[in-house]
Amino acid sequence: MTAPRIEIDFDKIRHNARTLVERLGQRRISVTGVTKAALGSPELGKLLIGAGVSDLGDSRIENIETMRSAGIRGSVTLLRSPMLSQAQRVVEHATASLNTEIDVIRRLSQCAQQVDREHEVILMVELGDLREGIMPGDLEGMVHRTLQLPNIVLRGIGTNLACRHGVTPDAANMDQLSSLATKTEAAFGIRFASVSGGNSANLTWALSGAETGRINDLRLGESILLGCDPLSRKPISGLYTDAFTLVAEVIELKTKPQAPTGELQQSAFGEPTAASGSGATESGAISQCILGIGRQDVDPAGLRAPSGIKLLAATSDHLVVRLAGQFLSVGSEVRFDVGYSALLRAMTSPFVVKVVKSEGTHRSLGRPGLAAPKSYAM
Numbered sequence: 001m002t003a004p005r006i007e008i009d010f011d012k013i014r015h016n017a018r019t020l021v022e023r024l025g026q027r028r029i030s031v032t033g034v035t036k037a038a039l040g041s042p043e044l045g046k047l048l049i050g051a052g053v054s055d056l057g058d059s060r061i062e063n064i065e066t067m068r069s070a071g072i073r074g075s076v077t078l079l080r081s082p083m084l085s086q087a088q089r090v091v092e093h094a095t096a097s098l099n100t101e102i103d104v105i106r107r108l109s110q111c112a113q114q115v116d117r118e119h120e121v122i123l124m125v126e127l128g129d130l131r132e133g134i135m136p137g138d139l140e141g142m143v144h145r146t147l148q149l150p151n152i153v154l155r156g157i158g159t160n161l162a163c164r165h166g167v168t169p170d171a172a173n174m175d176q177l178s179s180l181a182t183k184t185e186a187a188f189g190i191r192f193a194s195v196s197g198g199n200s201a202n203l204t205w206a207l208s209g210a211e212t213g214r215i216n217d218l219r220l221g222e223s224i225l226l227g228c229d230p231l232s233r234k235p236i237s238g239l240y241t242d243a244f245t246l247v248a249e250v251i252e253l254k255t256k257p258q259a260p261t262g263e264l265q266q267s268a269f270g271e272p273t274a275a276s277g278s279g280a281t282e283s284g285a286i287s288q289c290i291l292g293i294g295r296q297d298v299d300p301a302g303l304r305a306p307s308g309i310k311l312l313a314a315t316s317d318h319l320v321v322r323l324a325g326q327f328l329s330v331g332s333e334v335r336f337d338v339g340y341s342a343l344l345r346a347m348t349s350p351f352v353v354k355v356v357k358s359e360g361t362h363r364s365l366g367r368p369g370l371a372a373p374k375s376y377a378m
Ligand SMILES: *Cc1c(COP(=O)(O)O)cnc(C)c1O
Pocket: 034, 036, 059, 079, 080, 098, 160, 198, 199, 200, 201, 219, 220, 221, 222, 223, 230
């Protein structure tokens, strides 16, 4: 089979999604299934809908358009604040979007009027992580202005924690979101359909037995795909953490000195050249192996190598590893577990073939719009 490739086990992802939908359902929280780490794969979108998510979410309008043209009809939410320049596309293809700027919502309203549609808006509130969000004191004013805009439906409010600073969702910030919801509803005599508490980092809080208050939705990507909690990167009990496997091929295998020869300046990526941690000060030769995959295809920091293989360095197109107790030859394949950063980049690289495994069969995951590799694995 061609390499590099990422093998995707849909049965494991389905299990993870169903398990989280069920566990959160017991706490009266619905799941928005997030597809962005898989480039808005329509196959993944359909799988998530089948597993019981109430909504799909993606941060890129391009991905949402891909899902729409593949026939996905239900609610899809744009998770990143729409660009003014993309408002038309957002109104045409996304059911809802997360918003923080009145100029953007005004433009969405104008575009929605032109095509005689409604667009739903969730206002995001800043609760400490300092990424997107309206300052809590400004929420009422934003709600007031949003409610006046034609063809805009205020679906509710939400927040996003953890992504920038690792701020932990807890009773304090979740209670704050709940009371903002209740207070705002009372002030305007309205009822929010959705109070969206956050992303996969909220699961520990949501499943802890804590009072969930008004929170009735979470937007989940990483936990469904990789089965782990993004705050600790620890596995979530009962979920698969190995639904994705990255496979790379050996293109060179030599016995080489550990330490480079010659005067050292910057390497291609500006790192110190003495390969720290690789034992460069020890004398003697090592079994050095190069795999045909690089930083253009994967974030090496998000790779977990199998035992007997140690990552030494990565350049644009090469991953340099040391073999210790693994027998490989040119053409051998090496299989890696991936973390979120490695997954994101591997799924985005047109050079990494995506192969779906489901109920024992293999097929390639088509991706219209992106340059596909010449030979798709089957
Ligand atoms: C990506 C994203 C999510 C999903 O985050 P995970 O950690 O993958 O669950 C949720 N909300 C927003 C706004 C996002 O951008």
